[in-house]
Amino acid sequence: MTENQVIQETELKQKDLMNKFIHVIENHELSHSYLFNGEEGVGKLSLALFITMRMFCKNVTDDSMPCGKCDECRRIATQQHPDVVIIKPEGLSIKVDQIRYLKSEFSKSGLEGNKKFFIIQDAEKMTTGAANSLLKFIEEPGANIVSFLLTTNRNLILPTIISRTQVVDLESLSEDTFNKELEKVGVAPSQFKLLGKLTNRISTVKEWQEEDWIKNSTSVVGHWFDYLTKRDGDAFVIIQSNLMPLMTDNNKKQSLINMLLSIFEDVLNAKYIGNDDFCFPKQAANIKLLASQLSESQLVQIIETILNCNSKMAVNVSFQNILEATTLRILKILE
Ligand SMILES: [Zn+2]
The missing domain is CATH 3.40.50.300 (P-loop containing nucleotide triphosphate hydrolases)
Known part of the structure; x- marks a missing residue:
């Protein structure tokens, strides 16, 4: 310094x-x-x-x-x-x-x-x-x-x-200060909310930015969610082809789980609070669509399914298996 x-x-x-x-x-x-x-x-x-x-x-x-x-x-x-x-x-x-x-x-x-x-x-x-x-x-x-x-x-x-x-x-750091730091390392304001949920370390964000990791992973998660909304099995397919190559360390895996949670929290927000301050603003239309289609119990089941990933990770199940099983389970809940 x-x-x-x-x-x-x-x-x-x-x-x-x-x-x-x-x-x-x-x-x-x-x-x-x-x-x-x-x-x-x-x-x-x-x-x-x-x-x-x-x-x-x-x-x-x-x-x-x-x-x-x-x-x-x-x-x-x-x-x-x-x-x-x-x-x-x-x-x-x-x-x-x-x-x-x-x-x-x-x-x-x-x-x-x-x-x-x-x-x-x-x-x-x-x-x-x-x-x-x-x-x-x-x-x-x-x-x-x-x-x-x-x-x-x-x-x-x-x-x-x-x-x-x-x-x-x-x-x-206050949210304001953290956001200012995010801006300094080139994060788009539309991603502030999501990043606030993923990490409180600017050094981590910097590393992610250098690899374009935030942009790439949010884009794949966005597609995953769009497929789920359509009840399309490609949500399963893109895990191996598009998502796994981005999961190069444990911190990223953990952050991915938090991304999956965040997007369904967006659905919860849309359903019960009705604001559009989403972690995944690009998915706003599908977030609102799912919010209108899903019952509270379906949403709770989905969120519990995603939370379960953490305990599976703790016992060393392969990460790809965890994501695929989770996706199949969510597709089932959505049926
Ligand atoms: Zn001096």
């Missing part, structure tokens, strides 16, 4: 916490260790970098923001500051050697009394050895060290660590 991106992202995603921390810093009340807990993409890293910039900045602005221009701000944002170290998993975990490295860097760097900040990303991935090693480190008396542990799941952090940190929960 650049220094301006850090400031902008923090302001956009976590303005309340940003202001709170500015206040804390002005009152010299910054704690020695924080645990930032929140979903992927809510701005944990940018908030930690922002606070660090605010502490090191040589030209704090009149409204108490880091300037975003000085050498300190720049080196922190670009992760090149000698007194600011960021640790992230190497492979699947954060290993004890990485924490030892952090300790040795901090013990040899700088003059006595220099403040030192470190940030641990995906802190839940610390091995027990790493966590124990860290524990001694954050407890070291008199050290001028501030640490930020970032996690998407505080339940996976050792209680001994939690008890020595101040836990800060970062709220999910």
